[in-house]
Amino acid sequence: MKDFWRGLLATLPLAPGVAAFGLLYGMMARQAGFSPWEAWAMSLTVHAGSAQFAVVGMWETAGVVPIVLTTLVINLRHLLLGASVAPYLRGLSPLWKALLALWMSDESYAVAIAEYERGQGGHLYFLGANVAIYLAWATSGLLGALLGVTIPDPSQYGLDLVFPLGFLGLLTAFLNDRIGVAVAVVAGALALLGTVFVPGKWIIIVAGLLGSGLGLALEEVERAWKSS
Amino acid sequence: MEKLLIFFGMALVTYFTRYAMIAALGRDVPLLLRRWLRYVPPAVLAALVVPAALAPQGRLELGLPAWAAMAGALVAWRTRSVLWTIVGGMAAFWILQMLGA
Numbered sequence: 001m002k003d004f005w006r007g008l009l010a011t012l013p014l015a016p017g018v019a020a021f022g023l024l025y026g027m028m029a030r031q032a033g034f035s036p037w038e039a040w041a042m043s044l045t046v047h048a049g050s051a052q053f054a055v056v057g058m059w060e061t062a063g064v065v066p067i068v069l070t071t072l073v074i075n076l077r078h079l080l081l082g083a084s085v086a087p088y089l090r091g092l093s094p095l096w097k098a099l100l101a102l103w104m105s106d107e108s109y110a111v112a113i114a115e116y117e118r119g120q121g122g123h124l125y126f127l128g129a130n131v132a133i134y135l136a137w138a139t140s141g142l143l144g145a146l147l148g149v150t151i152p153d154p155s156q157y158g159l160d161l162v163f164p165l166g167f168l169g170l171l172t173a174f175l176n177d178r179i180g181v182a183v184a185v186v187a188g189a190l191a192l193l194g195t196v197f198v199p200g201k202w203i204i205i206v207a208g209l210l211g212s213g214l215g216l217a218l219e220e221v222e223r224a225w226k227s228s
Numbered sequence: 229m230e231k232l233l234i235f236f237g238m239a240l241v242t243y244f245t246r247y248a249m250i251a252a253l254g255r256d257v258p259l260l261l262r263r264w265l266r267y268v269p270p271a272v273l274a275a276l277v278v279p280a281a282l283a284p285q286g287r288l289e290l291g292l293p294a295w296a297a298m299a300g301a302l303v304a305w306r307t308r309s310v311l312w313t314i315v316g317g318m319a320a321f322w323i324l325q326m327l328g329a
Binding site for chain 1: 231232234235236237238239241242243244245246247248249250251252253254255256257260262263264265266267268269270271272273274275276277278279280281282283284286287288292293296297300301303304305307308309310311312313314315316317318321322325
């Protein structure tokens with residue numbers, strides 16, 4: 001249980017970022033014709049910020065199939081996150097795996113896997129991180145929908161930087177050698193190019209796959225170098 | 229009621245993306261794949277950070293977010309702490325904003 005609270009507390013610094021976008025989501029859901037309870041229900045069931053923003057934006061014009069497909073496409077990056085955390089979850093029961101997958105978000109995944117990398121991670125820590133983001137997202141979404149007033153764009157106050165800054169702090173856990181640094185630099189550069197020329201969530205998948213592939217390739221080169 | 233059904237559909241496909249690989253790689257993960265997957269977190273985290281800092285509006289710009297991220301990177305390097313990185317980066321953002329940068 002101690003690990004659960006440790007994970008929850010470690011995730012709290014990200015909460016202001018979640019809350020700012022949760023309020024914005026609730027407000028936009030109201031404008032799209034949702035009742036506060038419906039806006040809340042979407043957060044409680046789907047729990048995926050980017051997808052919910054996209055769906056709320058297209059709600060009045062799109063049909064069911066495009067809505068569900070959009071959700072799927074935006075969330076495809078979770079496949080990569082799931083794959084990378086899977087080796088750490090191998091010893092768990094199917095029920096635990098299913099539970100950890102349920103509320104896995106970009107943010108809680110990042111917090112949990114950085115702790116695994118430091119050798120101090122665990123499923124309770126992961127669950128604590130998941131629960132922290134889930135509660136912050138659902139609560140702020142409901143609050144935004146209940147208030148229903150126009151709130152200013154979070155980026156005006158730099159609140160859109162909370163996640164990137166948090167990720168930056170977590171990134172340090174993976175920069176212990178030259179290969180880790182090279183992977184981060186190349187993946188970051190690829191993502192930047194993608195954002196400028198063909199924006200979309202697919203960038204995370206491509207930069208994630210190519211960057212990590214580069215890491216493995218460099219590791220092989222280093223190994224061959226040392227043994228020669 | 230119809231809305232709830234759509235939410236359920238959205239939740240289902242989202243859950244698929246979250247659970248599929250955790251289930252598929254549930255037992256023995258080949259060593260080569262495991263070594264590859266170990267580099268996924270730094271790649272994904274960098275891919276989430278760099279565009280947000282250097283192209284927040286979708287085009288390259290050296291604005292407030294970039295300077296805040298650089299301050300954050302410095303704090304992250306020295307402290308390795310998520311909390312202090314956020315505090316340092318946000319403080320840099322607000323201070324620069326107040327100075328009218």
